[in-house]
Amino acid sequence: MAADSIAAGVELRHLRSFLMVSQELNITRAAARLHLAQQAVSVQIQQLERALGAPLLVRTSRGVSLTPAGAELAVGARSVVGELDSLAARLRARAERPEPARPLRLACCPYATAPFALEAAAAMEEAIPGLAIDLITVPTLAEELALLRSDEADAAFLWLPAAPGTLRQARVRAYQRAVAVRRGHRLADRASVCLADLAEEALVVPDSFECAEARGPWSVPRAAPAEDWGKVEGWGKVEDCLLAVARGRGVWLAPEPLSRWAPAAPGVSWLPVRDAAPSHLALTWSSRAPEPLLTRLVAELRRFTGWTKAA
CATH class of the missing domain: 3.40.190.10 (Periplasmic binding protein-like II)
Incomplete structure (x- = not known):
């Protein structure tokens, strides 16, 4: 019998039933442990024997015993079923474990905004569980805007006004x-x-x-x-x-x-x-950035800086 034909006829439920029978050497007790009817277990064993083309059990006065083919199948089936159970457990654990969030990429300029970004990033990571921020420094405003528009950065600290209406901005701090x-x-x-x-x-x-x-x-x-x-x-x-x-x-x-x-x-x-209007620092991001996270970040930044609309 071809291997693909054998595989097509063998189901996991057949192997589980056979393994229980091989442990109990009694179909009635095996069925009880499987919470199945005795007839259902007997039918599954018969289907397995037809699929494999070999007798697996010998009926005795006290129950059943394994044929040489049955003994060999018991060893192999334990390995197969064990591996499948282990795989299923790993998959369930993986599904229940949340995917680690990608770090938020935040652009800033050395000297101009990087020192504030360093303080703010540490405060935001402490305030928002699971948040990780990667700081990216570039020396000019043009390069910051290029990072945002190419999706190489999620957000940036920019002095306002910075760009003509193409990006979303929220003021977070005022400076003299x-x-x-x-x-x-x-x-x-x-x-x-x-x-x-x-x-x-x-x-x-x-x-x-x-x-x-x-x-x-x-x-x-x-x-x-x-x-x-x-x-x-x-x-x-x-x-x-x-x-x-x-x-x-x-x-x-x-x-x-x-x-x-x-x-x-x-x-x-x-x-x-003394009399110059204040400079406003804003968190700036593109429409492709994770909006809910950025909204939360703005709120936390304003709490961190004490920013108000009157600032």
Whole structure:
């Protein structure tokens, strides 16, 4: 008889019944342990014998005994049934064990938002059971936006406004602003300045903005027409902006955390700007990001920072 024909005729219930009979050597007792009728067990044994083409049991006055083929089947069937039971147990355990969540990929800029991201990630992982956050640093806003749009990051910390309506954003913290000036600059010895003090200064402005609105918070309001402004320089990275300031190319208006977290470029002084509107840091994400998790994350971040709409 061909092997595939044998396999087609043998069912797991046949093997279980046969194994119980081989242990009890009595069909009546085996049926009772299987919670089956004696006739049902007898029929299953007969079906198994037909499928295998060999007698498995010999009837005796006290019950049954195994034929040589039956004895060999008992050894093999125990192995087969045991492996299947073990496999079923592993599958059930695997189904009951939740799939570990993929870490949330959070982009940030070194010096500009990374120190806050480091503190926030630790607080969020503690607040939300099972949450893991991977921090990804890139040096410019343009690269952060590219990570979000290519789905290489789930969310990012960005200074607002950052992009023209293509991403979802939620403010999580407000900061005062500061200005970086060259050592020896006419304002360098002040304890603080106001926007009017900077009105005639050339500005160093990062150059990776996607819209005019995003440039505003890094600039100083001007009363004179644009062509009468001081020279405006475009720079990509934090380090470039600081070096430009140190070389006397202009002053740099930035969120106050940069005055504490940016590398100490030689020849640069930071001054608080008393009357500048606050800079808002936002958690930003694309429509492909896990929305329920991001919503929960925003709530926890605001609790962590003490953010309110009035901030």
